[in-house]
Amino acid sequence: MKAVISVTGRDNVGIIAGVSAYCAEKGANIIDITQSVLQEYFAMIMLAEIDKLTVPFAQFVDELTELGKAKGLEIHTMHEDIFNTMHHI
Amino acid sequence: MINTADILETINMIRQENLDIRTITMGISLFDCVSDDPKRLCANIYDKITKKAEHLVKTGEEIEKQYGIPIVNKRISVTPVSLIGGAHKEETYIEIAKTLDNAAHALGVNFIGGYSALVEKGFTEGAKRMIHTIPEALACTERVCSSVNVASTKAGTNMDAVNMMGRIIKETALRTKNADSIGCAKLVVFANVPMDNPFMAGAFHGVGENECAINVGVSGPGVVASAIRRAGDCDLSSLADIIKKTAFKITRVGQLVATEASNRLGVPFGIVDLSLAPTPAIGDSVARILEEMGLECCGCFGTTAALAMLNDAVKKGGVMASSHVGGLSGAFIPVSEDEGMIHALEAGCLKMEKLEAMTAVCSVGLDMIAIPGDTEEAVISGIIADETAIGVANTKTTAVRVIPVYGKGPGENVRFGGLLGYAPIMDISTVSPLKFISRGGRIPAPIHSLKN
Numbered sequence: 349m350k351a352v353i354s355v356t357g358r359d360n361v362g363i364i365a366g367v368s369a370y371c372a373e374k375g376a377n378i379i380d381i382t383q384s385v386l387q388e389y390f391a392m393i394m395l396a397e398i399d400k401l402t403v404p405f406a407q408f409v410d411e412l413t414e415l416g417k418a419k420g421l422e423i424h425t426m427h428e429d430i431f432n433t434m435h436h437i
Numbered sequence: 438m439i440n441t442a443d444i445l446e447t448i449n450m451i452r453q454e455n456l457d458i459r460t461i462t463m464g465i466s467l468f469d470c471v472s473d474d475p476k477r478l479c480a481n482i483y484d485k486i487t488k489k490a491e492h493l494v495k496t497g498e499e500i501e502k503q504y505g506i507p508i509v510n511k512r513i514s515v516t517p518v519s520l521i522g523g524a525h526k527e528e529t530y531i532e533i534a535k536t537l538d539n540a541a542h543a544l545g546v547n548f549i550g551g552y553s554a555l556v557e558k559g560f561t562e563g564a565k566r567m568i569h570t571i572p573e574a575l576a577c578t579e580r581v582c583s584s585v586n587v588a589s590t591k592a593g594t595n596m597d598a599v600n601m602m603g604r605i606i607k608e609t610a611l612r613t614k615n616a617d618s619i620g621c622a623k624l625v626v627f628a629n630v631p632m633d634n635p636f637m638a639g640a641f642h643g644v645g646e647n648e649c650a651i652n653v654g655v656s657g658p659g660v661v662a663s664a665i666r667r668a669g670d671c672d673l674s675s676l677a678d679i680i681k682k683t684a685f686k687i688t689r690v691g692q693l694v695a696t697e698a699s700n701r702l703g704v705p706f707g708i709v710d711l712s713l714a715p716t717p718a719i720g721d722s723v724a725r726i727l728e729e730m731g732l733e734c735c736g737c738f739g740t741t742a743a744l745a746m747l748n749d750a751v752k753k754g755g756v757m758a759s760s761h762v763g764g765l766s767g768a769f770i771p772v773s774e775d776e777g778m779i780h781a782l783e784a785g786c787l788k789m790e791k792l793e794a795m796t797a798v799c800s801v802g803l804d805m806i807a808i809p810g811d812t813e814e815a816v817i818s819g820i821i822a823d824e825t826a827i828g829v830a831n832t833k834t835t836a837v838r839v840i841p842v843y844g845k846g847p848g849e850n851v852r853f854g855g856l857l858g859y860a861p862i863m864d865i866s867t868v869s870p871l872k873f874i875s876r877g878g879r880i881p882a883p884i885h886s887l888k889n
Contacts (some may be wrong), residue, residue: 352439355656360671382441392507393444406502422762424448434686435443 350428351376351398351405355413357421359390367394367423368414375402390421395428449884451506454659455721456687458694459714460510461497462635464650464707465489467516467551475529478522479536486540486549489704494545496701500694509656509856513541513553514640519559523563527570534574534581536796541580548623550640552583555630558592558879568598571605575620576612582638588628588825590832593882595761599825600874603818604624609839610810614843617851621840622773626821628828628835629683633708634764640799640838650707652701652764655691656714657683659722661747662771665729674732684711684754692759710764711755712800713747715775717858723747723768724777736787744768745798765834767800773853773860774805782861789865796839797827802835807851807860810843812867817841819870830883 364383371378379392383392401408409425416423416429450456471482490513497511515537516789522530541549556566571583585602588594606621613620625639632643635652664683668676691709699706715723724735727743748767758763770792772778775879781787789806796802801836802824808817822835828835842851847864 351446353446391445393441395439406499409502422454424505426447427503428443428689429693430504430506431439431444431447432687434447435440 349398350379351396352426352428352431353394353396353425354393354412355390355394355416357390357416357419359385359388360419363390363419364392365420366415366419367392367412370412371396374408375400376408450657450660454657454663455716455718456660456690457507458511458559458653458691459656459712460492460512460635460654460764461508461694462512462514462640462652462654463490463493463702463704464514464633464646464652465643466646466648467482467521468640471521473524475525475532476484476553478525478529479532481520482533482630483536483540486515489727490544495677496698500697500701503697504693506690506694512546512635512637513544514635514642515549516644517553517555517641518551519554519561519564519567520644522567523561525563527566527832531574531577534570534578537581538578545568546580548580548582548585548637550582551866552581553584553585553641553643556595556598557586557589558595559808560598568601568605570780571624572608572612572620572811572844575609575623582623582640584625584630584641584843586627586630587755587811587821588829590629590829590886591882594628594822594825594880596615596874596880597713598820599818599821600877602821603816603874604646606817607814608837610841610843617845617853618840619828619845620854620856622838624838626837629833631764631834635710636712636714636765638838647705647707647753649704651695651702651704652707652710653691653695653698653713655687656712657687658713658715658726659720660687661713662720662722662726662729665726667824673886674748675680676744680747680750685758687711688758690754696726706761708761708763709759711751711759711762712764713751713768715769715771716856717774717776717779719776721769722775722777724775724781728777732786734786735781736791740791740792742797744770744795748798748800750844765800769801769804770795770799771804771838772806773858774856775858779858779860782863783819793823793827796824796835797831800834801835802828804836804838805857805860806839807862808839808841808865809862810841810848811846812841812865813869813871815869815871816865816867818874822874826880832885
């Protein structure tokens with residue numbers, strides 16, 4: 349199972365570090381990252397394996413959202429199935 | 438890796454364009470609750486509902502978290518109560534209504550549907566008694582929803598029931614006068630009612646259904662409106678394609694959630710209802726889609742054509758996205774629950790006659806329309822008769838959910854709150870159809886019902 353973590357907000361130091369440190373701590377294995385900075389705006393999409401998550405997925409989602417809030421970022425964590433279902437026949 | 442643009446599109450749909458799952462509705466059969474002892478009957482009903490739906494709300498919340506999509510309502514529909522309490526007196530029906538309400542409170546669901554009767558051809562004694570109790574049942578409960586099917590293409594129209602429902606709606610308005618006659622917002626009169634509709638107030642668990650089933654209703658008018666806006670000045674063929682593709686994506690999410698809920702709860706998947714269901718929130722309106730298509734204001738000439746095209750494209754796009762489509766499936770046009778409809782009404786552009794024409798091509802009928810409190814019973818029955826005629830002749834579901842707001846007249850406003858919204862009271866014709874309505878009897882089924 350994989351989760352898609354999207355991070356958007358004003359660019360600052362340590363965004364990727366913060367999110368990936370949290371993922372490592374909770375057992376989520378990052379398998380792909382795309383990120384871009386447009387003017388001061390930061391956007392990153394991360395794909396992470398969540399089979400060995402050490403916390404319930406709901407808690408993982410909530411804590412990442414809180415982590416984002418603390419850094420002035422918007423972080424959405426969603427199961428990959430919603431994207432696969434919606435955009436692939 | 439999933440395409441970045443696809444990911445951003447999905448997130449944008451949910452965050453900016455109000456894409457949501459409107460409801461996960463668990464249908465529960467009550468047939469095995471039947472007893473000739475009123476107390477045992479109610480205890481059986483309460484136990485069955487609270488046991489079957491014990492994990493419904495929690496599971497809904499878990500799925501919401503997993504996929505990051507809001508699931509606005511978790512609801513329950515049950516076997517039409519008139520079939521369960523057929524042997525009982527009116528007092529027992531009221532006790533059943535209270536039992537349903539208590540079960541809804543205990544489970545944390547905001548509506549429970551199925552205080553219903555199917556009388557399209559005629560009344561059983563039980564159904565007649567049950568219909569008489571509707572005003573009191575809706576007055577003494579908070580979450581119970583009621584519906585009565587008075588016509589079908591196969592059976593024709595039971596005009597005695599149409600006549601009776603005019604009176605029942607007025608009585609319900611009176612019994613709930615202290616809350617702007619809100620009881621009428623929970624009472625729907627149908628023609629060709631579907632047996633698996635997950636949307637309130639008309640949901641019930643039909644006779645030929647599974648013991649228990651999960652039915653899901655999707656939403657997403659804002660997503661369709663945004664897609665049309667982005668398309669710019671294309672022709673209508675291209676616009677229909679855009680609506681189809683958008684409806685496909687919306688419905689796929691519904692299918693995903695329905696399958697997941699069905700697996701987690703261990704309950705068979707019933708249907709996905711691929712409806713465009715508006716809310717009073719800005720950016721969640723079906724009327725605004727029609728305006729985005731090019732109408733100056735919803736209700737102007739051209740509205741029926743635009744709605745017909747929208748309704749058809751939604752179905753064509755949605756039907757391939759789900760293994761089983763059912764319920765009402767189409768574009769809803771409830772007035773008080775749609776910000777654009779309310780605006781069109783306030784601007785004087787949307788009239789009752791145009792709304793009636795729209796119901797010939799939308800998914801249901803005259804829905805959530807506040808009318809003057811002094812509207813005659815026969816006029817309300819006339820509205821119902823016209824709607825059922827449209828439904829019966831076109832082999833489609835139609836319905837009437839009008840609220841004759843006690844003590845209020847045209848130009849005044851009524852506020853129901855929450856998803857039920859608010860509305861200015863419409864000025865409608867008061868010319869009487871009394872003699873026609875009071876003739877009673879049945880309007881025969883149309884010739885095209887004879888398909889065998």
